[in-house]
Amino acid sequence: MPLPAGGSVSALLDGHAGARAGFVLAHGAGAGMDHPFLAAIAEGLAQRGIAVLRFQFPYVEQGSRRPDPPAVAQAAVRAAVAHAAALWPGLPLFAGGKSFGGRMTSQAQAVQALPGVRGLAFLGFPLHLAGKPSITRAAHLADVDLPMLFLQGTRDALAELPLVRDAIARLGGRATLHVVDGADHAFHVLVRSGRTDAHVRAELLHTLAAWIADRA
Template sequence: MNTRLPRVTPLTLKSKDALALSALLMKPRNAQACFVFAHGAGAGMTHPFMEDVAAKLYGHGIATLRFQFPFMEKGSKRPDTPAVAHAAIRLAVADARRRCRGMPIIAGGKSFGGRMTSQAQAEDPIEDVRGLAFVGFPLHPTGKPSITRAEHLAGIRIPMLFIQGTRDKLAEPVLLRQVCKGLRSRATSHLIDGADHGFHIPARSGRTDQNVVAEIALTISQWVERLES
């Protein structure tokens, strides 16, 4: 495990369409892969959860590129339309390919970021992306259990990792198992006992949120290793 303090490189991602987004690259020496890590609908790339997961992944030798969706860049509370979000994801992946040449590229993210990445991949496969990692996939709205939001996943032909809390009100475990079963060998799921959608865990569990973050990073790292083998 890499014990060096993570070095964070601020970036500005620019496209031909004048889209410009802030981003943060954390790239350890001899990194084994790069994870393009998109944030959720309620908080941006500098949210402590995003920072903590990226730092733990750095320790496992995995680079991360976090970026702001346009709505977050503008300070809006209304998430981008899928088309705008997909374009931002493709821009971030293209930048990761340039900065992490020769490394496997993993895409995905927290909640909204993961869902938008999966939609983009299903619509038109993103160049050079080897797998998708979802940290709290929002399978359905709170109190409205359904798997309709997962229908597009059937069109994805690369491996997918679902990391989900057992108390996540946006993804009932039984429904997530159903989705993963339908995706067969392309899907790997990892349930974190007691964690909610924000990956907070009750104090009575004897574990801490940092324990959960460490488990998330280790799970992604081990999954990446299997992808490479």
């Protein structure tokens, strides 16, 4: 996948034929596009008629563990959306991602609208650093003039639920919150919860696919 400043990054496609929408899915800060959680989400969406484009941020492509500066990451998001639009002409487009990837997508949209994108979905929006509760990272969301879906776990150390509710309430009808009971930032659940990670992924996929379908 080409980048606007030159060079390229790797990308993966899941599904296409007969898809009713396309989703550009960005990875989190600690793992690339082939992380098992991201792969399961992409494959599950493809099975539900939503084509998915996953891509690497430049720092992962270069073998670094240090996330790209926001401007570099946002440019990669923008390039991925343009790539998806070229691959799937006519398909309604959505974008978002896991943690860092979701936040870089929303920042890109806040700076300049992502062409053709109808909505943003976040799998664990990283509202603050662990142990440092704040909603300052949500300030740019006021400039996102699109429907937004927040999928958040009740045990997420990077997004205390009362603060998430406060930040989302400020966005009005543009934002939808789906709370995943017992899930942490990686959407893992405790054994004593009586649920498994597979149950959580099924809940995430059902909610995300339905939200996209309603807006496609």
